[in-house]
Amino acid sequence: MAMHLFTRSFTGLFADGFCLIPQRTFGVSAAAAAIQKMTRVRVVDNSPLGNTPYHRPPRVIHVYTKNGIGKVGDKVLLAIKGQKKAALIVGHRMPGQRMDPRFDSNNVVLIEENGNPTGTRIKVPIPTHLRKRMEGDYSKVLAIASSFV
C-alpha cells in the first residue's frame, strides 16, 4: 500500500522495532489540489498489477483534464512497476461537495486503453456521485464494485 511507504520515512520510529503511538514532529495539512502529477495513489481493485508489491508506490504522471487537477471520475496515467497504465480516480483525500464522501486515501482503479477495468472486483466503497457525471464511462467500474458510499 502506498501509505506505509511514505509515512515510514517521516516518523523514523522504526529504529526500535515497534512503536506504540507515533509522536508526530510534523503537521499534516489539508489537501490543496486533489490528484495531480507525482501524487502517490492506492490501487483498490484486485488486479495483479496493482497488488504485487514493488519498491516504489504507483505515482500519477499525467492527468487527463484541462487543468492538471484530477477529481473523482477523471482518467489519469500511472507509473506502476516500471510501466504506464491508465486509471480512473474513485476517491481522494480532498473534500469536495458537501454531501459527497471524502476518503482517507487517494483511490484509483486500473483501466485498459479500451475502457475495461483491469481487475475484476473492487472491495473499497465507491462513491455513487460517479454515476451522475456525464463525461465518462463509469458503468463498468460500478458493475464490479461491491459496496457503494
Next chain:
Amino acid sequence: MNIFKCINPLVCASKLLIEQSSVFTRQCLVAKVPCHRRYIRRHLTCLTTCSSHTHHLNKKRCFSEMDSGHRDLLTRSDVIRDESLEMDGDSNDKRHPSQRPPETFNLDVLVALLRQENAADICVIKVPEHIKYTEYFIVVSGVSPRHLRAMALYAIKVYKFMKKDHDAHVKLEGKTADNWMCIDFGNIVVHFMLPETREEYELDKLWTLRSYDEQLSKIPDEKLPEDFIYDLEDTK
C-alpha cells in the same frame, strides 16, 4: 473498428420497428431493396409472436408503410427539424402526438427486444433496495462484437422512440471496447458482453451473491500499518 460500416445494415434492420424517419426509408428503399424485404419478413414473423406492447409498434410500422408516399407527413425531431407539424415551445419532442407511443420503455420492452435480437443468456437481476444503484441489472451475451454493437444500438433506438420528454437521453458506454458495452437507463442497467468476458468478470455472481462472492473473498484483507495517519489536522 469502423462503426459506420456496421451501422448501415443495422439501421436498415432496426428502423423497421420505428418507422418514423422518412429520410431513412428513402435511403433504404432506394439503395438496399432486397435486404429491406428480407428484414420486413423477419420482423413480421418475430412481431406476431411477441407480447402486446410490441404489437403496438407493429401497427405503427404498417401506418408508416402505407404513408411512405406522403413523405411530408412523417417527421423525426432529430432528423428534419423544419418539417415539424406542431411548434410546441415546451417539449423538445417535435413528433405529432399520434406518432408518440403511449407505452413507456420498461423492463418488459427491453427483455422482449433482447430476445428478438437473439441475445444469448439473458440474466435479469433485481437489485435490492438498500443498494442505491439501480433497480434491475441485466447481463447479456452476444455472438460477436458486431452482434453486441447491433443489440446495444437497437436498444438505444427503441428507447429514443419510446421515451417521454422528461426522460433523459441515454449514453452507450464502451464504444471503443469490442467485448463489453453497457447502457445505463437509470432504473435499468444493461451489460452486453462476449461469453469469454462474461466468464472473466462474473457479474451475475457478484450481483446475486453480493458479499458472498468468491472472487471478492479471494481478495486478501489489507492490514493497515501501525503508523497510518487517520486524522487530518486542518492547519489552514
